[in-house]
Amino acid sequence: MAKEAKRSRKNPGLTGYVLRPMYATLKETIRATLHRPNTVLYPWEKVELPENYRGRPGLVMERCIGCGICMRICPTGCIELVEIEDKDHGKMRKPQVNLGRCMMCGYCAEYCPKKAMIVTPEYELAASSRQDLIYDPYELQHKYKPGYEVHIVEVLPSELKRGAVEREPGREGKDRPELDDKKCIGCARCAKICPTGAAEMGQVGVNEKGKPIKRPKFDYSKCVGCEQCVENCPRDALTMKEVL
Amino acid sequence: MDLYQFTEGIVSWLVGIVNWILNWVGFHGLAGWLGSPDIIKFLTLLGESIVLLAIGFIVAITMIWQERKTLGRLMDRRGAMVVGPAGYFQNIADGLKTLLKEYIIPEKADKTAYNWAPVIMIGSSILLLVAIPLSGRFYMSDLNAGLLFIFAVFSITPFAILMGGWASNNKYSLIGGMRSAAQLISYEIPLLLSMVGVVLLSGSLNIGDIVNAQAESTWFIIPQLIGFIIFMVAIVAEVERIPFDLPEAEAELVEGWWTEYGGMRFGLLMLAEYFRGYAGAAVAVLLFLGGWSGPFLPPEIWFLIKVFIVFFILIWLRGSLMRVRVDQILNIGWKRLLPLAMVNLVIAVVFKTLGWF
Amino acid sequence: MAEMWINMGPQHPMTHGLWNLRVKVDGETILDAEPVIGYLHRGWEKMTENRVYPQIIPMSDRLCYGSSMTWSHLYCMTIENLMGVEVPERAEYIRVIVLELQRIASHLMWLAAFGTDLGLLTVFVYCMRERELFLDLLQSVTGARMTYNYPRIGGVRNDLPPDFGRDCLRTLDHFEKKLDEYEEIFDGSAIFLMRTQDIGILKAADGMNLGVTGATLRGSGVKIDLRKHDPYSVYHELDWDLCTHPDCDCYARYRVRMDEMRMSCQIVRDALKKIPAGPIRVKVPRNAPKRTAFARVEDPRGEGLMYVIGDGTDKPYRLKVRSPIFVTVSAVPIMLIGYKIADVPAIMGSVDMCLGETDR
Numbered sequence: 001m002a003k004e005a006k007r008s009r010k011n012p013g014l015t016g017y018v019l020r021p022m023y024a025t026l027k028e029t030i031r032a033t034l035h036r037p038n039t040v041l042y043p044w045e046k047v048e049l050p051e052n053y054r055g056r057p058g059l060v061m062e063r064c065i066g067c068g069i070c071m072r073i074c075p076t077g078c079i080e081l082v083e084i085e086d087k088d089h090g091k092m093r094k095p096q097v098n099l100g101r102c103m104m105c106g107y108c109a110e111y112c113p114k115k116a117m118i119v120t121p122e123y124e125l126a127a128s129s130r131q132d133l134i135y136d137p138y139e140l141q142h143k144y145k146p147g148y149e150v151h152i153v154e155v156l157p158s159e160l161k162r163g164a165v166e167r168e169p170g171r172e173g174k175d176r177p178e179l180d181d182k183k184c185i186g187c188a189r190c191a192k193i194c195p196t197g198a199a200e201m202g203q204v205g206v207n208e209k210g211k212p213i214k215r216p217k218f219d220y221s222k223c224v225g226c227e228q229c230v231e232n233c234p235r236d237a238l239t240m241k242e243v244l
Numbered sequence: 245m246d247l248y249q250f251t252e253g254i255v256s257w258l259v260g261i262v263n264w265i266l267n268w269v270g271f272h273g274l275a276g277w278l279g280s281p282d283i284i285k286f287l288t289l290l291g292e293s294i295v296l297l298a299i300g301f302i303v304a305i306t307m308i309w310q311e312r313k314t315l316g317r318l319m320d321r322r323g324a325m326v327v328g329p330a331g332y333f334q335n336i337a338d339g340l341k342t343l344l345k346e347y348i349i350p351e352k353a354d355k356t357a358y359n360w361a362p363v364i365m366i367g368s369s370i371l372l373l374v375a376i377p378l379s380g381r382f383y384m385s386d387l388n389a390g391l392l393f394i395f396a397v398f399s400i401t402p403f404a405i406l407m408g409g410w411a412s413n414n415k416y417s418l419i420g421g422m423r424s425a426a427q428l429i430s431y432e433i434p435l436l437l438s439m440v441g442v443v444l445l446s447g448s449l450n451i452g453d454i455v456n457a458q459a460e461s462t463w464f465i466i467p468q469l470i471g472f473i474i475f476m477v478a479i480v481a482e483v484e485r486i487p488f489d490l491p492e493a494e495a496e497l498v499e500g501w502w503t504e505y506g507g508m509r510f511g512l513l514m515l516a517e518y519f520r521g522y523a524g525a526a527v528a529v530l531l532f533l534g535g536w537s538g539p540f541l542p543p544e545i546w547f548l549i550k551v552f553i554v555f556f557i558l559i560w561l562r563g564s565l566m567r568v569r570v571d572q573i574l575n576i577g578w579k580r581l582l583p584l585a586m587v588n589l590v591i592a593v594v595f596k597t598l599g600w601f
Numbered sequence: 602m603a604e605m606w607i608n609m610g611p612q613h614p615m616t617h618g619l620w621n622l623r624v625k626v627d628g629e630t631i632l633d634a635e636p637v638i639g640y641l642h643r644g645w646e647k648m649t650e651n652r653v654y655p656q657i658i659p660m661s662d663r664l665c666y667g668s669s670m671t672w673s674h675l676y677c678m679t680i681e682n683l684m685g686v687e688v689p690e691r692a693e694y695i696r697v698i699v700l701e702l703q704r705i706a707s708h709l710m711w712l713a714a715f716g717t718d719l720g721l722l723t724v725f726v727y728c729m730r731e732r733e734l735f736l737d738l739l740q741s742v743t744g745a746r747m748t749y750n751y752p753r754i755g756g757v758r759n760d761l762p763p764d765f766g767r768d769c770l771r772t773l774d775h776f777e778k779k780l781d782e783y784e785e786i787f788d789g790s791a792i793f794l795m796r797t798q799d800i801g802i803l804k805a806a807d808g809m810n811l812g813v814t815g816a817t818l819r820g821s822g823v824k825i826d827l828r829k830h831d832p833y834s835v836y837h838e839l840d841w842d843l844c845t846h847p848d849c850d851c852y853a854r855y856r857v858r859m860d861e862m863r864m865s866c867q868i869v870r871d872a873l874k875k876i877p878a879g880p881i882r883v884k885v886p887r888n889a890p891k892r893t894a895f896a897r898v899e900d901p902r903g904e905g906l907m908y909v910i911g912d913g914t915d916k917p918y919r920l921k922v923r924s925p926i927f928v929t930v931s932a933v934p935i936m937l938i939g940y941k942i943a944d945v946p947a948i949m950g951s952v953d954m955c956l957g958e959t960d961r
Contacts, residue, residue, distance in 0.1 A: 020789035319726040567720030
């Protein structure tokens with residue numbers, strides 16, 4: 001089963017000293033003289049890049065909801081959310097990328113729930129100072145093309161056991177926040193901070209003094225799984241439940 | 245009309261103008277002294293050497309350009325492209341850049357030897373230009389033992405190398421210098437023996453006589469094919485190109501004995517290597533390939549064309565072969581080339597006694 | 602001349618990376634050697650203790666940037682062993698195809714550096730030209746040329762593009778013809794044989810005692826390849842042979858790697874025929890159980906191994922990497938003693954150092 005080469009004392013003979021390698025390179029020389037050599041004359045010509053080439057990250061401003069998933073998943077920690085004035089929604093938080101630290105891994109585009117972060121084919125990013133490399137949300141914008149998105153194409157293990165090939169539609173598939181009723185104090189911080197409005201406070205009853213007891217109700221079709229409610233709950237009443 | 249008369253004419257004309265100015269101003273004695281035949285001869289020799297130096301520089305720069313472009317096409321890329329037409333002025337730009345670099349002399353280096361080693365190297369390389377004629381009428385000195393002179397100047401180089409390697413106070417340079425000197429000394433003997441074959445066939449050490457003998461019979465490459473091959477191998481070793489590059493191998497010794505030299509000293513050493521390459525290729529053309537004989541074009545152009553063709557073979561060797569290890573280099577020099585050279589000598593004697601060539 | 606210690610590196614034009622090789626020389630002969638590494642230490646294993654499991658995948662690419670797909674694949678296999686996840690079959694086949702393409706690209710880079718060490722600069726450009734073809738293939742699949750960020754815990758990131766099979770087969774046909782030409786430049790040159798035969802002998806017993814693995818050991822006649830003897834992914838379903846060579850010198854190691862390149866072409870062709878349709882990625886739980894797990898792969902440079910300790914949260918407690926070159930570097934003095942300084946580039950070139958994984 002093993003491909004074993006014979007013990008070799010090869011002797012290329014008298015021609016081996018110079019003639020055989022010279023002949024091999026002569027063929028290449030003649031080919032490179034008659035046809036074009038294999039050089040791309042940058043910067044007059046540029047290499048053609050495929051559609052899914054991962055250059056710098058870009059932002060499609062209309063789609064971004066300011067959830068902060070890109071900030072959490074970035075392995076180098078180069079994304080920060082800054083406040084800008086959005087024309088429709090007032091003050092919003094949008095990402096700012098420090099391209100000096102970015103390693104162009106594409107995670108921000110992959111995990112973005114609204115596909116507002118995209119990978120763009122821009123690679124000529126030289127700047128004169130480190131400050132110039134921090135792109136605020138306006139500089140980060142880039143024109144959108146369908147090939148620039150990165151999708152997560154996964155099946156759940158339960159679907160895999162049933163023999164499914166693709167993820168069944170209808171399930172949003174993000175992990176869901178679950179409430180621990182005993183710990184909740186009804187402060188409504190989760191409802192205020194939710195970027196999509198999936199958490200809303202609803203009245204579930206009246207306490208002894210007659211004041212309403214409020215508990216958050218989640219609309220799972222709107223939830224994107226950004227976990228801001230989980231992080232900001234003062235009593236740790238919310239946990240993410242995984243859908244497997 | 246040969247080079248001497250041509251230069252003498254120009255110098256006399258210039259001296260005439262200067263003398264006219266001096267006579268008009270009133271310095272008659274100075275004008276008389278300036279116009280005397282000894283001074284004219286001295287100025288003519290000076291002019292000839294400037295001409296030859298200029299031609300040597302232009303040919304060396306063209307050879308570097310040729311090497312860059314040919315090596316580029318060998319490696320499936322273009323060589324230098326941007327500066328000048330097809331990149332011709334790139335070498336001048338590189339030379340100017342080398343002028344701007346800083347000279348760093350190592351602290352414990354032996355200053356005299358360190359400063360004099362590149363001088364001896366480049367001086368002896370330029371001295372070779374004196375004895376290499378470009379054609380029957382374009383020469384500076386027609387020495388009776390011109391070939392011996394060339395060979396003797398080739399042999400000055402190990403001195404410079406040993407001085408440079410020792411004076412740099414660097415282990416790498418020392419090792420490189422010793423290896424280099426060993427290689428050069430051991431390849432001088434096959435070089436000389438292959439030249440002796442040609443001298444036997446033509447009957448004189450004068451280069452003009454050798455070329456005329458080739459014009460009468462055949463180019464000496466035909467009876468002396470083995471001699472030509474030995475000569476080419478020995479020249480590759482003398483000029484220190486790949487495959488006999490180990491003294492300056494980048495892989496282990498950085499740049500060998502050149503390591504501690506910076507700025508224009510390094511530039512001059514690189515230029516000296518190309519001058520010696522030109523001299524080696526020129527001697528190969530003169531001894532084996534018929535010198536400057538050829539049908540339509542002027543003989544100088546034929547000579548230069550042949551030199552560039554021989555240099556192309558040297559570049560091709562550089563692009564396709566690997567470095568040989570230093571003890572294997574010495575092995576090849578002593579054990580393989582020397583017996584072959586003896587055989588070649590016997591063949592030359594046989595041909596001469598038979599009177600075929 | 603008296604004995605002296607010479608430092609080759611850390612600033613040196615051609616030592617394949619940032620390390621220092623001190624040799625003790627007497628004239629030209631080497632008496633002793635001492636490798637000094639650690640100039641490229643980046644604290645990788647400590648950095649992973651602060652990151653969530655998916656965030657470590659792009660970091661594991663940068664362990665050895667010469668063959669980065671292998672290391673991220675190794676990391677994903679380790680975490681899959683930890684969490685008990687079963688990867689869909691199409692994902693396994695895609696992983697094997699991409700790994701073998703990466704292996705060819707890594708060996709081409711080795712060949713380029715090997716030729717340059719010996720003085721042959723044209724081979725550098727030729728091999729990089731061929732490597733561009735494989736990098737273009739990998740770029741069409743993953744989107745990047747060197748650090749791919751492609752395997753995921755539970756599969757791969759995206760499916761193969763539609764024309765991939767045709768492009769891949771065309772590239773492999775072209776490459777095999779070119780490989781014959783390059784063998785002519787190396788094997789047909791007596792100078793190369795003079796410089797690599799009987800140089801750098803590493804006997805099989807010495808190699809196994811010191812823990813050397815990979816092509817370096819297979820060049821000493823030992824028939825060990827992790828893809829055959831401890832098969833992972835789908836290697837046991839594909840049709841290929843092990844490559845070895847009985848001489849223990851530099852020429853044998855060169856020969857083993859050239860044969861491995863051809864064998865990789867055969868594996869890719871076979872996998873392209875047998876690849877099934879199906880899902881390519883499965884969702885994995887967020888927190889890892891409180892266990893330990895390890896996995897090993899056959900890196901182009903030897904055997905790589907990763908060991909993880911999970912502690913119930915979504916960050917690893919400890920992640921340990923065993924790198925093959927770290928161990929081979931300790932076998933370097935045995936290969937060097939008794940030879941000349943001029944042999945050092947040939948020997949070190951045949952070992953194929955990549956400093957990224959040595960120093961982590």
